[in-house]
Amino acid sequence: MSKAREKLKRQEKNVERRDRMLIHNVSEERATIEEVFDQSTRMVLYRFLTSGVLYELNGVVNAGKEARVYWGKTKTGEDRAVKIYLTSSAEFKKGMIMYIEGDYRFKNVKRDTRSLISTWAQKEFRNLDAAEKAKVRVPKPIAVERNVVVMEFLGKDGVSAPSLKEQAPNDPQKTYKQLITYMKRLYREAELVHGDLSEYNLMIWKGKLVMFDMSQSVPISHPQAKFLLNRDITNVNKFFSRKGVEVLSNEEVYKQVTGKNV
Ligand SMILES: Nc1ncnc2c1ncn2[C@@H]1O[C@H](COP(=O)(O)OP(=O)(O)O)[C@@H](O)[C@H]1O
Ligand SMILES: [Mg+2]
DSSP states (O other): OOHHHHHHHHHHHHHHHHHHHHHHHHTSOHHHHHHHOOHHHHHHHHHHHHHTSOSEEEEEEEEOSSEEEEEEEOTTOOEEEEEEEOOOOHHHHHHHHHHHTTOGGGTTOOOSHHHHHHHHHHHHHHHHHHHHHTTOOOOOEEEEETTEEEEEOOEETTEEOOBTTTSOOSSHHHHHHHHHHHHHHHHHTSOEEOSSOSGGGEEEETTEEEEOOOTTOEETTSTTHHHHHHHHHHHHHHHHHHTTOOOOOHHHHHHHHHSSOO
């Protein structure tokens, strides 16, 4: 085949992919499409589709206030979660600034909404990556660009594994212990604090506890890290004690996680 012909074939393939994506999307509610897929987001998704990060993008898995999670697939049929941050409310913007300021990894970040959201997505990617390296089971981060994070999909046939809120663990005592180990690794190895830890951002997948939703996680040097860690501890202790676990005191968890007294 000639070079020009090969190129044409490649372009046709790309168009085919794009159409496949559009077909999946037009079946959704119109308002949703317009809100989520602005021009810039569509560009990012096209690039993921043409570079092979994604082969198809299917329906919405979860539509939160600040992000939508989609189910995607690779050419080899592996599932992907595609988390798309939305252009945001003034309130969300104020919230993001608190977490970004004081994070040494994101100095001199521009304050316009687009830059903040892009930083937010980068932050989630880097936090997941650092957590994974510290042997905390999280969705494996695959790619990030602007407001879109692609990661391992936890669930089956486009349905997410239930959060601990939706489905209580079979063995809460064991899950609690595992969670303390994760918090300790996150603090001591990754030097991060989750910052929004609760039964909503934990799940059991293939018998193992998974921690997720880490855009707001901050380094332990962040001025709010101690406050956030204490809040995380309060949340998880409340949940597990309701499930009948004889939880440690908040102070004892703090000590186990950090190696220091509160
Ligand atoms: N990697 C993933 N695999 C499968 N489902 C996911 C994944 N990440 C998120 N989800 C689903 O989307 C929901 C919202 O994701 P989350 O990261 O908690 O964002 P937020 O709470 O900020 O909207 C989760 O509760 C879960 O149901
Ligand atoms: Mg969440």
